[in-house]
Amino acid sequence: MAKPVSVNRVLKLMGNRFEFTLIAGSEQEGNVAIDAAIDEVRRIEYLLTTFSDLSQTSLINRHAGLSPVKVDEEVIRLIERSIRISEITDGAFDITYGSIDKRLWNFDMGMTSLPDEATALESVGLIDYRNVILNKEKSTVFLKNKGMRIGFGGIGKGYAADKAKFVLQKLDIKSGIVNAAGDLITWGTQASGHPWTVGIADPEQTDRPFSALNIGDMAIATSGSYEKYVTIDGKRYSHTIDPKTGLPVSGVKSVSIICPSAELADALATPVVVMGVKVGLELINQIKQVACIIIDDHDQVYTSNNINVI
Numbered sequence: 015m016a017k018p019v020s021v022n023r024v025l026k027l028m029g030n031r032f033e034f035t036l037i038a039g040s041e042q043e044g045n046v047a048i049d050a051a052i053d054e055v056r057r058i059e060y061l062l063t064t065f066s067d068l069s070q071t072s073l074i075n076r077h078a079g080l081s082p083v084k085v086d087e088e089v090i091r092l093i094e095r096s097i098r099i100s101e102i103t104d105g106a107f108d109i110t111y112g113s114i115d116k117r118l119w120n121f122d123m124g125m126t127s128l129p130d131e132a133t134a135l136e137s138v139g140l141i142d143y144r145n146v147i148l149n150k151e152k153s154t155v156f157l158k159n160k161g162m163r164i165g166f167g168g169i170g171k172g173y174a175a176d177k178a179k180f181v182l183q184k185l186d187i188k189s190g191i192v193n194a195a196g197d198l199i200t201w202g203t204q205a206s207g208h209p210w211t212v213g214i215a216d217p218e219q220t221d222r223p224f225s226a227l228n229i230g231d232m233a234i235a236t237s238g239s240y241e242k243y244v245t246i247d248g249k250r251y252s253h254t255i256d257p258k259t260g261l262p263v264s265g266v267k268s269v270s271i272i273c274p275s276a277e278l279a280d281a282l283a284t285p286v287v288v289m290g291v292k293v294g295l296e297l298i299n300q301i302k303q304v305a306c307i308i309i310d311d312h313d314q315v316y317t318s319n320n321i322n323v324i
Contacts, residue, residue: 016040017205018037018039018189019038019040019041019044019205020035020036020037020044020204020205021035021041021043021044021045022034022035023045023048025052027052027056027174027194028055028058028059028063028170028171028174028194028195029065030171030194031195032055032194032195033192033193034048034051034052034178034191035191035193036187037187037188037189037202037203037204037205044187047181047182047185047187050181050185051178051181051182051192052178054174054177054178055174055177055194058170058177059174061086061088061089062089062092062170064112064163064165070083070085071089071164074157075112075157075162075164078157078158078159078160078161078163079157079158079159079160079162080160082155083154083155084153085153085154085155086153087153089155090150090153090155092169092173093148093155095277096166097109097143097146097148099278099281099282100143101143102297102301103282103285103297104289105142105143105257105258106256106257106288107169107281107284107285107288108257109143109146109164109165109166110140110141110142110143110145110146110157110163111141111167111257112163112164112165112167113138113139113141113161113162114137114138114255114257115136115137115138117137125244125246128246128251129260129261131259131261133260134259134260134261135259138255138257138258138260140161140162140163145157145162146158168280168281168284169277169280171194171276171280172194172197172199172233172235172277172278172279172280172281173276173277173280175192175193175197175198175276175277175280176199176233176276178192178194179192179201179276183201188202189201189202189203189205190202191210192276197233197234197235197276197280198212198235198276199233199275199276200229200230200231200232200233201230209228209229209230210228210229210230211228211229212226212227212229212234213226214226214227214236214268229272231274232272232274233273233275233278233279234271234272234279235270235280236268236270236271236283237254237268237283237286237287238252238266238267238287239251239252239253239263239264243262249264250267250311251263252264252287254284254287254288257288263288263290264311265290265311266286266287266294266308266309266310266311267313268307268308268309269283269284269286269306269308269309270283270306270307271286271304272304273301273303273304273305274303278304279304282306286298286306291316294306294308295316298318299318299319304318305318305320305321307321
């Protein structure tokens with residue numbers, strides 16, 4: 015019997031770096047499977063992107079405040095799950111985040127002060143997941159107010175990774191990793207039989223991990239301020255904006271979520287940054303099969319109750 019081989023491919027999808035690593039019976043088998051997974055990610059991108067006027071997301075946004083838009087059941091279900099995440103995070107996650115007035119934020123060296131609270135609050139005035147109206151019977155989505163916009167930047171890559179894994183498993187690929195720009199999902203083991211090992215980035219030195227996790231049949235997603243932030247009056251502000259205040263969040267450098275679904279890991283990572291260490295940990299500790307690692311602005315490491323870092 016032929017020895018299993020590792021097949022790897024890296025390419026740009028959904029505007030991000032995707033990497034597929036599979037354990038397959040042959041290189042040809044692995045490449046055929048990766049082609050199928052890529053086709054699936056491209057299909058999802060075509061549905062969800064805001065960079066094409068033809069996508070269902072763009073159609074929903076164009077009709078905001080005007081009329082409901084008929085969409086695929088798949089899109090309805092993803093929006094429904096997104097709203098559920100909004101509810102459990104008390105709005106810290108919100109797919110209507112696309113409504114934010116981006117003119118206030120550049121997060122470059124020229125940013126030396128924050129806008130006043132009233133201006134910041136006005137910039138997020140259209141963000142409210144409760145104004146997304148779903149009609150599951152008619153398969154329609156309606157944004158109540160003109161100017162509202164939805165976007166799947168906080169959940170779409172994880173969803174695509176999950177769907178790609180599903181396609182690969184249907185093709186009898188029993189082990190692999192789909193890495194969607196850092197939101198990744200694993201299943202099975204390496205060719206050696208050892209579990210997949212995933213590094214958690216060091217917020218101060220992102221080219222090397224500060225710790226590692228052995229994971230199998232699990233996903234991990236990381237969000238934080240270590241790649242894009244500004245320091246004003248000695249305080250570090252993340253590029254992540256609190257949807258409730260319109261102001262950038264501070265206090266947390268990095269959040270890594272570990273759970274069985276890349277979609278859920280992706281969707282929870284950023285809201286925990288917004289919620290902060292105490293509230294974020296309280297939330298994660300209430301959700302079964304979900305764990306997290308948080309690094310605060312002082313490099314203190316916090317973990318949920320159900321995690322072992324090696």
